[in-house]
Amino acid sequence: MKGNTHLMGGLAAAALANQWIAGPTLLDHQLIYYGAGILGSLLPDLCHPNSWAGRKTKLVSKLVSKTFGHRTITHSWIFIMAVIWVSNLLDKSYSTDIKYGLLAGVISHLILDACTTRGIQFLYPIHIRFRSPIYTKTGSPAETAISGILMIAACALLAKEHIFHI
Template identity: 40%
Template sequence: MKAGTHLVGAVALTTLYDRFVPVSWGAPPEGVESVVMLGAALIGGLLPDICHPNSTAGKKISSLSVMIRGVFGHRTFTHSLLFLLIVGVLTGLIPGTYGVAIQTGILIGMVSHYLLDMLTSRGIRLFYPIPTMVRFPWHTKTGSFLGEGSVLFVCMLWISYYSLEYVGVIG
């Protein structure tokens, strides 16, 4: 998937989290923390592509991106549960409610990235270092108008519904 789709996907999954996670599981943050979480989700939505030097994330830290790609390749380590766990532990070291918002947002964004890339014909190595590629039975080519466009449409439809419900236009 392209960067724009990953950003929209991160927003969609963050709003799903806000809408459906029960308070007993840890209430989604409110106020400034919710903005921090959404910003972190946008970063998390792009972070796994740090392994691709031409990606939005890869261009920001090109030397690190080239190194990661050289060692691991694309859609391997940075698209795995192992990387998700490492990022989760590292972001868990950030103290306070902002730390929780950052950790939650980055992890939500990364999960959305993984799910979206599992919708592509190439899939991801979710269980890296195990060499099995994981993808959904229904998949599309990255950047295809119909496939990626459909994903964008569904995500935007959900975000629109969530927004209208949030402000009380629909019940």
């Protein structure tokens, strides 16, 4: 999936998770939480030097790409555990917001990439690819439709939570 689809997926996942976990209510905590959700939705593509995350961290991205390849370690349970571990090291005032936001974004990224023809290696270092039975090619019209649906879902979830208070 492309960056914009991941971004919409991360925002929608963060909004959905926010309802389940009775997430942050103060504005500064919400900004941190949703920002972390968006960042988390782009972070697994550190393994791809031409991605948004790869371009922001060129040296790290090239190292991860050459060492592990694309959609391996950063698209696995190991990466999820690393996000949790690093989040637990952060300043306590925002660590919960950051941790849950990042997790919502990262998990949405992995689910969306599992819906592509290539799938992901979630159990890395075991070389088994996981792919949804319903999948699409990255950059296809179907992905564009998915991105639009995720944008509508994110807007609806955010409106429900922050405007209509349902």
